Amino acid sequence: MSLVNLRGRVAWVFAEDDFDIDLIIGVRNIKITDVKELAALAMSDYMPGFASSVRKGDLLVGGSNFGYGHPHYPAMRAMRHLGISCVIAESFSPGFFRGEMSMGFPLVSCPGILAAAERGDELDVNWDASEVSNARSGQRLPLQPFSSSERGMLDAGGLIPYLKARFAEEKNAQARAA
DSSP states (O other): OOOOOEEEEEEEEEOSSSOBGGGGTOGGGTTOOOHHHHHHHTTTTTSTTHHHHOOTTOEEEEOTTBTBSSOOSHHHHHHHHHTOOEEEESOBOHHHHHHHHHTTOOEEEOTTHHHHOOTTOEEEEETTTTEEEETTTOOEEEOOOOOHHHHHHHHHTSHHHHHHHHHHHHHHHHHHHO
């Protein structure tokens, strides 16, 4: 499996830097384990009814150091449940980036995206061209390419499937060499 180019509508723009990911569902709700309940709470402190406005394939846009704070997973579990397919940000908090990438969720670092995207815009993420383009404005921005292991995790659907595939490849190589 390999990454498929993404096209999605910007469901929300987090314009501030150092956005704490827990604020998506509210810190008071991070211990909720029911993903449907979490999804219903997503962004309710910012925009009541946000959950019902999200369409499958929508994207989020963020500023620098997006996902700052403790790398809790409920907020992005809620967003994935709603249909969010990707986050494109100026940059990501390292802990948040590692955690979400290990789950096979695409996080795209794209300097300049805040100035180039508005809520409702259609954005295309072209992995092979390493760029994000805005259908409304025609603007194209380079994205920071993934390392081979990051790309492998995304292609495989997460860290565990990636490691299993690598282990199987190594085992097959050893069997052929014997």
